[in-house]
Every structure is written in C-alpha cells, then in structure tokens.
Amino acid sequence: xxxxxxxxxxxxxxxxxxxxxxxxxxxxxxxxxxxxxxxxxxxxxxxxxxxxxxxxxxxxxxxxxxxxxxxxxxxxxxxxxxxxxxxxxxxxxxxxxxxxxxxxxxxxxxxxxxxxxxxxxxxxxxxxxxxxxxxxxxxxxxxxxxxxxxxxxxxxxxxxxxxxxxxxxxxxxxxxxxxxxxxxxxxxxxxxxxxxxxxxxxxxxxxxxxxxxxxxxxxxxxxxxxxxxxxxxxxxxxxxxxxxxxxxxxxxxxxxxxxxxxxxxxxxxxxxxxxxxxx
Numbered sequence: 001x002x003x004x005x006x007x008x009x010x011x012x013x014x015x016x017x018x019x020x021x022x023x024x025x026x027x028x029x030x031x032x033x034x035x036x037x038x039x040x041x042x043x044x045x046x047x048x049x050x051x052x053x054x055x056x057x058x059x060x061x062x063x064x065x066x067x068x069x070x071x072x073x074x075x076x077x078x079x080x081x082x083x084x085x086x087x088x089x090x091x092x093x094x095x096x097x098x099x100x101x102x103x104x105x106x107x108x109x110x111x112x113x114x115x116x117x118x119x120x121x122x123x124x125x126x127x128x129x130x131x132x133x134x135x136x137x138x139x140x141x142x143x144x145x146x147x148x149x150x151x152x153x154x155x156x157x158x159x160x161x162x163x164x165x166x167x168x169x170x171x172x173x174x175x176x177x178x179x180x181x182x183x184x185x186x187x188x189x190x191x192x193x194x195x196x197x198x199x200x201x202x203x204x205x206x207x208x209x210x211x212x213x214x215x216x217x218x219x220x221x222x223x224x225x226x227x228x229x230x231x232x233x234x235x236x237x238x239x240x241x242x243x244x245x246x247x248x249x250x251x252x253x254x255x256x257x258x259x260x261x262x263x264x265x266x267x268x269x270x271x272x273x274x275x276x277x278x279x
Contacts, residue, residue, distance in 0.1 A: 022142045023267055023275075024051055025260040026227070029240065030064075031253055035129075035232035036260075037107050038273050043095040045277040046122065046226035051259065053078065053125060055090040059258040066128075066247050069240045071216055074110055075255055090124035091117075092224075100225035101206075103215040105236065106130040107227035122224050129229055130213040131240040138184050139215060140207050143200040147183055161229070197202055 011218065028035040053059055058078040066074035079086050091108065102108065106116030155164040163186070166244040170179045176189055191198055210217045242249040266277055 006070045029256045032238040039227040043226035054110045054257045070133040072128040073239045077127040078125040091121040094120040102219040104132045105229035108225045133209045
C-alpha cells in the first residue's frame, strides 16, 4: 500500500512539472473562422479570470456587441445572456503593464470610464480586440484635444466662415478622418494666430510603433492589455467589417471558446512571447 502511495505521489509531481511547462492557447470560434490568443503571465488576475470563464463555457453564445472599424471589436458580455447586469464587486483590479501596447490583435479588458472608475478597474468578463489603424507622426505628436478646442474657438469668428463650412461639410458626410486631417493641416496657422503650442511629448518608441503598425495608441496606459491574438488576424478585419447600427452589429454575430494546452517553448518559438522568469 505504501509503495502504491509513493508511486502515485511521484506521478502527481511529474504531472505538475509537466503542466508548468505548458500554457493555454485560447481558441475563439466565430462565424468567419477561428482566432487563437495567448494570455500574458504578467497580468495574472486577468489571465486566471479569463481562463476560468472559458472553462465554464461562459463566453459560449455571447455576441460581438460593439464593433468600430479601424478601432476595435468588443464582446464577452456574459450577463446579457441572462438579461442581468455585471455586479460592480466582480470587477478586476487594473494590471496595466508598461510596454503592452494597443497594436492590432491586442486583447484587453473593457471597463467603465474614469469619471466613475478612477482606478481603471476592468470588467470581469467584457474584453476587446484591437483592429486599429496606422497614424502619422503629426497625429501622434500633436495635442489633438487642444488643437480641436483652439479651432472651435477660432471658428466663432466670421472671418473663418469658409473654413467652418469645410468642417461642417465633412461632418455631414461622416468623414471624421478627413476632419482630423484638416485640423492637423491648420496646426501651424492656429499656433501662430493664437500663440499656443500644440505639440505634446511622446515616447519615440510609440511613434516608431504606431506609424508602422495599426493600433489604438490613445488607449495605452488606460486599459489592461492581458493577451494577444496570434493566429487569425484576418478574422478581426471580417468582424470589424460587420454592418452596424450605433456600433452594434445589425445581424448578431456569436462566439464560442475553448482552450488548448501547448508547451511554453512552442509558444515562445512560434509566437515570440517570452515568459517572465519565475521568482
């Protein structure tokens, strides 16, 4: 009997050691095909919570309920299935890690705004995947809120009625990118006319990243990025192309999820994620 116990103990220790050398890949099934995502060890609370929800089947038959092309696709409202609201007590403390950027494919936790959630706590279930776009250096290095406020102030003067009409025409067309480009074209003139400085300090690494890779840089440091899509990036585009009404797909689009156990060495080799050293 004693020998059987010892053998069982050794086998358990062996299995535990094997498990430590493996990690989960999350497989997200959609009507357009599958995405696979890795979850970061550096965000343990979010990783554990997400894995548990997948294991329990909570995400199955939930919808992509918020879709904004060139920005992000959002889903995971597990409470909508039961027509209930997410309890505030279920929120997860922020785990915002420097260097985890909102480039295309980033998997991050949705949350309530700062006005009601100054600690930037994450939703216990809702997540988004970045679609994004590339940005010009001018966009990234300009305080665009201050620029827009300055232009709005200038447009109160009848002297700028022709410029005001240009903005109004673009707004009626819903061409907000063209409005943004027009505002940037006016930057030097606004600075000289109003005597303001509209530049902002930006980490050169951020400029290097987002001028070459699609993303949503304004979300960096504001939301917890806890993983990344590593296969099926084209699926993000297909979901982002869904026809929407007020950011919600006109025709419901559903997901299911499952987990695959994969050796960590394989994840590092195939997807480039370096696991942090164990303490």
